[in-house]
Amino acid sequence: MKLLKHWLLAMGLSSLIGSALAVDLPGAVVSADWLSKNISEVQVVEVRSDIASFTKAPEFTTDKKTNKKVLVEVGGHIPDSLLLDFKKVRAERLVDGKKVKYLIPEKADFQALMQSVGVVAGKPIVLVPVGQDISDIDEALRAYWQLKVYGEDKVAVLDGGIAGWLADGREFSVAASKKSAGDWIATAYRAELVASSEDVAKAVKAGVQLIDSRQPRVPMEQQLGGVAFSSHLAAIPTGAARSWSRSFNRLPLPRPRRPNGSCAATWPRSSASPRAWAGTSRSATTIPSCCRRRSQMTNRCS
Numbered sequence: 402m403k404l405l406k407h408w409l410l411a412m413g414l415s416s417l418i419g420s421a422l423a424v425d426l427p428g429a430v431v432s433a434d435w436l437s438k439n440i441s442e443v444q445v446v447e448v449r450s451d452i453a454s455f456t457k458a459p460e461f462t463t464d465k466k467t468n469k470k471v472l473v474e475v476g477g478h479i480p481d482s483l484l485l486d487f488k489k490v491r492a493e494r495l496v497d498g499k500k501v502k503y504l505i506p507e508k509a510d511f512q513a514l515m516q517s518v519g520v521v522a523g524k525p526i527v528l529v530p531v532g533q534d535i536s537d538i539d540e541a542l543r544a545y546w547q548l549k550v551y552g553e554d555k556v557a558v559l560d561g562g563i564a565g566w567l568a569d570g571r572e573f574s575v576a577a578s579k580k581s582a583g584d585w586i587a588t589a590y591r592a593e594l595v596a597s598s599e600d601v602a603k604a605v606k607a608g609v610q611l612i613d614s615r616q617p618r619v620p621m622e623q624q625l626g627g628v629a630f631s632s633h634l635a636a637i638p639t640g641a642a643r644s645w646s647r648s649f650n651r652l653p654l655p656r657p658r659r660p661n662g663s664c665a666a667t668w669p670r671s672s673a674s675p676r677a678w679a680g681t682s683r684s685a686t687t688i689p690s691c692c693r694r695r696s697q698m699t700n701r702c703s
Contacts, residue, residue, distance in 0.1 A: 532562020
């Protein structure tokens with residue numbers, strides 16, 4: 402009996418010590434340096450739409466002037482990271498009897514998704530976007546918001562994403578994601594973080610300032626190789642436009658070769674150097690991959 406008491410006491414003390422030593426996230430954004438030092442204390446979740454890139458080797462080129470490796474195309478992932486398919490992050494739900502796409506999933510559905518990825522409860526989560534353009538960052542931030550809505554506070558986003566990680570020459574893997582089930586629990590529903598159309602309409606009438614943070618758009622005729630097409634975005638009255646371009650650092654990059662085929666219509670025709678979205682606030686030397694993504698006919702290179 403005494404042995405059992407001593408064992409229980411030892412287990413309790415071990416648990417308390419473990420909790421006391423658990424790493425604290427420095428904020429909503431973590432640097433690659435911080436992650437590399439604390440990687441064993443967190444669970445890294447890579448958020449991607451192109452899940453095939455998770456097991457594909459990244460592509461590099463060598464700068465002829467500096468003889469340094471430059472990232473051309475993202476591939477691979479941070480070793481032992483989990484893979485979250487962004488296509489499953491948003492859901493189609495019934496609203497007033499109508500099907501509406503791209504909404505936050507129901508609480509139970511989102512919990513099941515995170516568990517299927519392998520996310521465990523009680524361990525800080527670091528979300529990793531691809532980091533080569535604005536939409537990559539948006540995917541990670543969408544997952545971040547949904548985790549917050551459903552009660553998760555120990556979550557942050559990797560500054561620069563996997564593109565910044567690779568550009569720094571850090572270790573990567575092309576192994577498949579581990580398929581172990583997680584036990585993450587959606588502990589709450591924070592209604593204050595979600596606004597319905599009715600809430601927005603009331604805010605407009607009350608004169609509340611609204612921020613339109615949608616991605617910047619370019620003329621549709623530029624996207625489609627000169628074919629005229631209306632590209633005006635509808636706007637909520639009193640909504641102030643907030644360009645994503647002011648929230649991220651941009652770097653002039655060496656110009657890669659112009660791609661062949663219809664995707665070339667998306668490439669800038671000016672002589673200006675292309676630019677890439679490096680991440681949440683860092684500067685990563687990457688060459689944009691927009692012209693390789695035929696399904697995303699947007700001019701994100703300029």
